[in-house]
Amino acid sequence: MLSTTETAAAAESQFEPVIGLEVHVQLLTASKIFCSCSTRFGASPNTNVCPVCLGMPGVLPVLNRKAIEFAVLASMALNCRINETSIFARKNYFYPDLPKGYQISQYDKPLAEHGFLEIKSGEGSKKIGITRIHVEEDAGKSLHEGFPDATERTAIDLNRTGVPLIEIVSEPDIASPEEAYDYLSKLKEIVLYTGVSDCNMEEGSLRCDANVSVRPRGQKEFGTKAEIKNVNSFRFIREALIYEIARQVDVIRSGGKIVQETRLYNADQGKTYNMRSKEQAHDYRYFPEPDLLPLVVDQAWKLEIAEQLPELPEARRARFVKEYGITVQDAAVLTGSKTLADQFESAARAAKNPKRVANLVQGELAGRLKAKGLEIDQSPISMQGIAFSADLVESGAISSKMLKDLYDLSFERIKDFPSVYEEEGRPVQSRDTPALETIINEIIAANPKQLEQYRAGKKTLASFFVGQVMKASKGQANPQLVNDLVTKKLESQ
Numbered sequence: 342m343l344s345t346t347e348t349a350a351a352a353e354s355q356f357e358p359v360i361g362l363e364v365h366v367q368l369l370t371a372s373k374i375f376c377s378c379s380t381r382f383g384a385s386p387n388t389n390v391c392p393v394c395l396g397m398p399g400v401l402p403v404l405n406r407k408a409i410e411f412a413v414l415a416s417m418a419l420n421c422r423i424n425e426t427s428i429f430a431r432k433n434y435f436y437p438d439l440p441k442g443y444q445i446s447q448y449d450k451p452l453a454e455h456g457f458l459e460i461k462s463g464e465g466s467k468k469i470g471i472t473r474i475h476v477e478e479d480a481g482k483s484l485h486e487g488f489p490d491a492t493e494r495t496a497i498d499l500n501r502t503g504v505p506l507i508e509i510v511s512e513p514d515i516a517s518p519e520e521a522y523d524y525l526s527k528l529k530e531i532v533l534y535t536g537v538s539d540c541n542m543e544e545g546s547l548r549c550d551a552n553v554s555v556r557p558r559g560q561k562e563f564g565t566k567a568e569i570k571n572v573n574s575f576r577f578i579r580e581a582l583i584y585e586i587a588r589q590v591d592v593i594r595s596g597g598k599i600v601q602e603t604r605l606y607n608a609d610q611g612k613t614y615n616m617r618s619k620e621q622a623h624d625y626r627y628f629p630e631p632d633l634l635p636l637v638v639d640q641a642w643k644l645e646i647a648e649q650l651p652e653l654p655e656a657r658r659a660r661f662v663k664e665y666g667i668t669v670q671d672a673a674v675l676t677g678s679k680t681l682a683d684q685f686e687s688a689a690r691a692a693k694n695p696k697r698v699a700n701l702v703q704g705e706l707a708g709r710l711k712a713k714g715l716e717i718d719q720s721p722i723s724m725q726g727i728a729f730s731a732d733l734v735e736s737g738a739i740s741s742k743m744l745k746d747l748y749d750l751s752f753e754r755i756k757d758f759p760s761v762y763e764e765e766g767r768p769v770q771s772r773d774t775p776a777l778e779t780i781i782n783e784i785i786a787a788n789p790k791q792l793e794q795y796r797a798g799k800k801t802l803a804s805f806f807v808g809q810v811m812k813a814s815k816g817q818a819n820p821q822l823v824n825d826l827v828t829k830k831l832e833s834q
Contacts, residue, residue: 360515367546374505375402386498394503396441408505411537421456429630438481446477470512518582565599581606665695688724726758
């Protein structure tokens, strides 16, 4: 096989990939979709189960209303048309972690269809279509490691069985692994804003399967696709797609044929490998679920759910730029999560200068959080503390150097900025002109060489003297006052 780099270059010039993604999102309900069992992650194996999710004879499913509300909310956020009537169906297949021998899902009449989201592409944007969003129950989990006889046996944990999911199926509009990565990142961001899922990939709250094929450039017909399953990070999905595209191109250029199959990705090896032949829809013998009535989401219910739809990331970014006078880049960072956006807006509304708040969040706060390995919600300095500190700097009460020192103390003591400011005696910048003039005279006298250079026309040396005075004052002096006094004194020499 050619190297990935060589084949990728060949793919770029002679072939084009066609990618579609199927994303499973676990809904953040307290109970499962058809029973009252808890959805809490991390419980002891096979404890969050009951006769319904264990598939015992004679039991009946009861639909969780909140799961449907969450599914509709996500569908609205992704610009989908909500079908007034959708049908649950049985998807029949055997697997050890599927106790009923079938999965309750939706097939030809899903909850929502014909949506889209936009990603950045080159200098503009690109619309990626969403074919459908349907509701279904999750299966259990097969465990192949972590217990004594794991090399000989597979353990089954059915706690996840019956947890509510939505499956978001994209159109085959994605043309590169990079676009797939951007699509998934944007999708996750939107879903998180709606609050319908925590999208925790490590806990299985968000999972993605990728369908990929290649075709000669200019050809309209799709090539034969392979499905890559069970990839547990966006980075690995991108890497898996890069490898799989190169593999398919190499097979075709060598005179072989691509077979439709399901493949797994080995992150350690950086390769995909065959798992099984790919099933077709008819293999699952779908038929309408006889124990559930058609799901009807009428106009009144849709309007009720729509009232819960939050302002989404793109709209919020545009508003932040307009209302708070911050840059597009600032707005992109500050709306990276709904929590951060909410906290920033709270601080920006309280502060005299929202731009200064934005700078402090991205600079002073973000740098310290990164150094400590903390998330924004773990910060000892609250957004109210940020706003308070921004106003102190804005008014000239404290200098930037003083603010940095107080921020350091806040992180050391794990206390909010206002508390540390009080503990330090509410320090303020010195405006004691006579005291500052004394320091300036001492600094000038101690640096005759620099003074001569200044007199000779090297006026930029004024900043040297200002810096020395600020250092001597231990950052307590007002920088503007120091600058004015130094300039006046130097011109008089």
